[in-house]
Amino acid sequence: MITSAPHAHSGLTTGTVMQRVLVAALPGIAAMVWYFGPGTLIQIALAGSAAFAAEAMVLRLRGRPPGPTLADGSALVTGVLIGIALPPLAPWWLAIAGSAFAILVAKHPYGGLGYNLFNPAMAAYAALLVSFPDAMSQWPGPRPLLSDGTLPGLVDSLQRIFTGQHAAPDGFTMATPLDLFRHNSGLMVQQFQTAHPLFARGDLAGVGWETVNLGFLAGGVYLLARRVITWHAPVAMLAALVLMALLCNDGGSSASRGPPSLHLFSGATMLGAFFIVTDPVTTAASNRGRLLCGLLTGVLVFAIRAWGGYSDGVAFAVLLMNLAAPLIDRITVPRAYGHGRARQHHGAPPE
Amino acid sequence: MSPARTFPGGILLPAHKHASSATPIRTPALPPELFLSLGDATPLVAVGDPVLKGQLLAAAGSDGLPVHAPTSGHVARIEFAPRAEVPGHRAVLIPDGAERWCERTPVNPATRTLPELLAAVRAAGIVGLGGGGFPTDIKLAPTHPIDTLVINGMECEPYITADDRLMREEAGAIVAGMRLAARLLGDPARILVGIEDDKPEAAAAMTAALAVADDPREIVIVVLPSRYPAGGERQLIQLLTGRQVPSGGLPRDVGVVCFNVGTLYALHRALALDEPLLSRIVTIAGGACREPANYRALLGTPVAHLLAASSYQPARCEQLLLGGPMMGIPLDDVQAPVTKTTHCILAATAAELPPARQPQPCIRCGLCADVCPASLLPQQLLRHAVARDHRQLERHHLLDCIDCGACAYVCPSAIPLVDHYRAAKAEVRALRAERGAADQARRRFEAHQARVARQSGERSARHAGLIGTSADHDAPASAPVDAAPVATDLLEQALARAGAATPRRAPLERALSAAENRIAQLETQLAALDATATEAQRNGLRARLEQARLDGDLARQRLLALPAEPSPTPDGNPQ
Ligand code: SF4
Numbered sequence: 001m002i003t004s005a006p007h008a009h010s011g012l013t014t015g016t017v018m019q020r021v022l023v024a025a026l027p028g029i030a031a032m033v034w035y036f037g038p039g040t041l042i043q044i045a046l047a048g049s050a051a052f053a054a055e056a057m058v059l060r061l062r063g064r065p066p067g068p069t070l071a072d073g074s075a076l077v078t079g080v081l082i083g084i085a086l087p088p089l090a091p092w093w094l095a096i097a098g099s100a101f102a103i104l105v106a107k108h109p110y111g112g113l114g115y116n117l118f119n120p121a122m123a124a125y126a127a128l129l130v131s132f133p134d135a136m137s138q139w140p141g142p143r144p145l146l147s148d149g150t151l152p153g154l155v156d157s158l159q160r161i162f163t164g165q166h167a168a169p170d171g172f173t174m175a176t177p178l179d180l181f182r183h184n185s186g187l188m189v190q191q192f193q194t195a196h197p198l199f200a201r202g203d204l205a206g207v208g209w210e211t212v213n214l215g216f217l218a219g220g221v222y223l224l225a226r227r228v229i230t231w232h233a234p235v236a237m238l239a240a241l242v243l244m245a246l247l248c249n250d251g252g253s254s255a256s257r258g259p260p261s262l263h264l265f266s267g268a269t270m271l272g273a274f275f276i277v278t279d280p281v282t283t284a285a286s287n288r289g290r291l292l293c294g295l296l297t298g299v300l301v302f303a304i305r306a307w308g309g310y311s312d313g314v315a316f317a318v319l320l321m322n323l324a325a326p327l328i329d330r331i332t333v334p335r336a337y338g339h340g341r342a343r344q345h346h347g348a349p350p351e
Numbered sequence: 352m353s354p355a356r357t358f359p360g361g362i363l364l365p366a367h368k369h370a371s372s373a374t375p376i377r378t379p380a381l382p383p384e385l386f387l388s389l390g391d392a393t394p395l396v397a398v399g400d401p402v403l404k405g406q407l408l409a410a411a412g413s414d415g416l417p418v419h420a421p422t423s424g425h426v427a428r429i430e431f432a433p434r435a436e437v438p439g440h441r442a443v444l445i446p447d448g449a450e451r452w453c454e455r456t457p458v459n460p461a462t463r464t465l466p467e468l469l470a471a472v473r474a475a476g477i478v479g480l481g482g483g484g485f486p487t488d489i490k491l492a493p494t495h496p497i498d499t500l501v502i503n504g505m506e507c508e509p510y511i512t513a514d515d516r517l518m519r520e521e522a523g524a525i526v527a528g529m530r531l532a533a534r535l536l537g538d539p540a541r542i543l544v545g546i547e548d549d550k551p552e553a554a555a556a557m558t559a560a561l562a563v564a565d566d567p568r569e570i571v572i573v574v575l576p577s578r579y580p581a582g583g584e585r586q587l588i589q590l591l592t593g594r595q596v597p598s599g600g601l602p603r604d605v606g607v608v609c610f611n612v613g614t615l616y617a618l619h620r621a622l623a624l625d626e627p628l629l630s631r632i633v634t635i636a637g638g639a640c641r642e643p644a645n646y647r648a649l650l651g652t653p654v655a656h657l658l659a660a661s662s663y664q665p666a667r668c669e670q671l672l673l674g675g676p677m678m679g680i681p682l683d684d685v686q687a688p689v690t691k692t693t694h695c696i697l698a699a700t701a702a703e704l705p706p707a708r709q710p711q712p713c714i715r716c717g718l719c720a721d722v723c724p725a726s727l728l729p730q731q732l733l734r735h736a737v738a739r740d741h742r743q744l745e746r747h748h749l750l751d752c753i754d755c756g757a758c759a760y761v762c763p764s765a766i767p768l769v770d771h772y773r774a775a776k777a778e779v780r781a782l783r784a785e786r787g788a789a790d791q792a793r794r795r796f797e798a799h800q801a802r803v804a805r806q807s808g809e810r811s812a813r814h815a816g817l818i819g820t821s822a823d824h825d826a827p828a829s830a831p832v833d834a835a836p837v838a839t840d841l842l843e844q845a846l847a848r849a850g851a852a853t854p855r856r857a858p859l860e861r862a863l864s865a866a867e868n869r870i871a872q873l874e875t876q877l878a879a880l881d882a883t884a885t886e887a888q889r890n891g892l893r894a895r896l897e898q899a900r901l902d903g904d905l906a907r908q909r910l911l912a913l914p915a916e917p918s919p920t921p922d923g924n925p926q
Pocket residue numbers: 712713714715716717718719720729730733758761762763764765766768
């Protein structure tokens with residue numbers, strides 16, 4: 001192999017980048033475990049190892065040395081994101097089916113890492129949501145709202161996940177804040193907020209959910225500080241969400257789509273903003289393109305939440321924008337050096 | 352001074368400069384032999400001739416640069432040097448150790464006219480010593496009004512300290528050269544000297560020298576934060592003036608000319624002391640040298656001689672580079688001579704420059720785009736280069752890439768991005784040239800067809816006894832008689848050839864032959880200029896000639912560097 005300039009390198013590896021993403025997810029995961037029980041950890045372990053195994057298998061089938069590619073940790077990140085997105089007590093095969101789908105259908109047929117059109121974790125999540133809507137919507141209520149000991153512990157969670165007592169809502173599942181807003185049965189926002197325990201203590205976006213979102217926001221700030229991601233897509237997405245919520249805010253009538261605070265800190269907003277729309281493979285390449293992608297994702301998320309058929313819209317919005325990213329890339333080629341309207345006061349270049 | 356200006360991107364690099372910047376510039380012992388590349392210049396001396404220091408050995412060849420004897424001695428051999436940067440003949444000079452000068456006639460430059468000064472610069476064989484190697488006399492006779500002279504004392508690449516030491520030790524001479532350059536450029540309104548903030552001693556020395564010079568013009572020393580590639584000509588101009596050199600253009604298009612401090616020093620020596628360019632400062636650096644230092648090396652000194660003076664330990668050397676770690680090229684022959692553009696020899700240990708990792712697929716993290724000083728999208732360029740999508744490559748301004756390597760430095764997937772771009776650039780250029788050739792061929796063919804049609808028309812007219820009455824001579828000369836399909840074929844063939852050939856070698860060969868054609872054409876044009884041609888025309892042609900040579904050299908180097916059999920693309924990117 002020809003050794004070519006530059007001969008120096010920063011030493012940063014893909015593995016390090018992925019490690020930082022995993023570290024950044026920790027605060028959000030911790031919040032989830034505290035409020036919704038240790039089931040999330042089991043889902044992450046299941047989905048993570050399934051993704052890892054699927055990746056190893058495909059690499060073998062494609063005749064690639066699996067070592068370096070597995071070491072980059074990208075499959076692991078996909079798995080972890082799926083684990084986070086799944087309801088904590090979902091049956092074990094959901095996690096495995098999701099990871100398998102992500103790696104085998106959404107990633108490798110397109111050429112593997114760097115070539116996939118769709119964000120594998122979101123593609124898998126959407127596939128599961130469409131195929132198993134019931135199992136995918138059984139969220140436990142947050143710990144403070146349940147009577148002591150109702151939220152399953154580790155052993156209990158393991159049993160539920162592996163023995164399939166998932167279907168029966170038995171005292172600890174509860175609608176999510178976004179669900180509540182969809183089915184608010186004619187209450188004014190104010191009434192409704194005082195009436196429902198999720199908001200009773202002055203929580204803006206629902207007990208637990210807002211803490212989880214703050215956790216992912218903290219991780220996002222870390223990723224920004226380590227320059228793993230740029231601010232463009234997340235800020236644009238969050239700004240678009242707030243803007244849409246403000247535009248559609250009717251002062252809190254019973255038809256309200258929810259105040260901006262709800263949209264910012266509920267559902268998968270922060271996870272989406274800092275861990276999903278920032279997925280470099282499937283978003284636009286330039287910063288301007290990322291701004292545009294983020295903006296449109298935010299609009300779509302709100303639209304799906306407000307008028308669509310699902311209570312949260314992050315996964316579908318992201319997938320739609322993944323489709324648009326190549327187009328956005330074409331219209332947002334940045335102005336290169338020397339192509340500007342910069343002063344060229346002495347006429348045209350020679351020739 | 353002016354508001355803080357900046358350029359996009361850039362990276363912070365560990366400087367590694369102290370090892371070689373601490374000691375004064377050394378004068379090495381005379382090497383046993385000096386190797387002087389003659390190119391296609393005709394030697395004016397014969398084997399065995401005694402020569403004096405500074406004596407003309409060969410008049411300027413096609414590169415416009417004369418060759419002088421760097422020291423006194425005799426010509427031992429004139430031989431073919433196949434491994435030289437530009438393969439050609441070289442003279443081998445054996446020094447006699449006496450350093451006897453030929454006759455010099457220093458004239459106070461203040462009393463000489465501009466054409467005289469320019470001629471003296473040309474005769475001294477001065478080129479840009481910052482690495483560009485562009486003939487200085489051409490830059491000094493600009494075709495556009497110049498309002499800003501930019502002096503490059505940045506030296507932003509790690510390890511290299513030649514300019515730093517020169518500014519510390521010879522600031523007075525540099526300032527004198529700067530004033531000469533300003534005079535030749537028609538006294539631009541301001542002179543801006545850019546120095547990176549990691550060279551406070553150099554900045555202080557330059558400030559002191561300027562205070563002594565007491566020049567009424569606006570001369571400002573601007574200390575700029577160290578950020579690679581802030582010393583790139585285009586980036587420095589942007590930093591200091593806020594102007595961008597237009598794509599494909601030259602700094603003079605925005606009223607700027609930029610000189611490296613070493614060039615100004617040489618300019619002063621040439622004009623004030625009547626000394627041709629015989630030596631230059633070379634940094635010998637890297638952990639495999641026990642005494643890194645700067646040397647005032649005679650041109651033609653074998654690199655091995657300087658390495659030995661710095662206690663080079665070959666066993667510890669992982670990579671030997673001609674140039675710095677970012678833009679240097681591997682040096683496989685330690686007997687290679689110092690040339691006018693050799694500014695650094697880096698003998699790096701494995702700890703300093705570990706061997707490149709196996710490339711991984713691009714994860715489109717965008718770090719490369721964040722650091723690109725030309726505001727390109729390296730990840731998109733990579734994608735299109737791998738796909739050989741030349742239209743997209745041009746849309747993404749591939750040719751505005753300055754090869755700085757910042758993108759590859761940060762790439763977490765360790766992709767040799769610059770390598771991809773260099774190969775792709777050669778392809779795009781070759782394709783452009785072929786397109787030009789196809790256009791020309793089409794025009795010729797159409798003209799021919801029109802002529803044939805006209806003649807056959809005349810013939811049949813004659814047969815019909817109609818000659819002289821028809822208006823056939825008014826037919827447009829380029830009437831496209833059946834020409835279009837043929838022209839399309841030509842274009843298609845060109846594209847198909849460019850697309851289907853073996854990767855890498857074919858495009859490079861085409862780039863080389865295209866450059867050679869251009870060189871030959873320009874040379875005839877230049878030779879055909881008569882006395883009435885303006886200096887501007889002459890310079891314009893020379894500049895284009897120089898560019899053609901650079902393109903050719905690049906292609907040739909890349910060709911030589913290729914393995915014997917074209918290998919598959921070295922990275923792991925699936926197609
Ligand atoms: S080329 Fe390297 S730095 Fe650029 S996006 Fe791809 S992986 Fe990242």
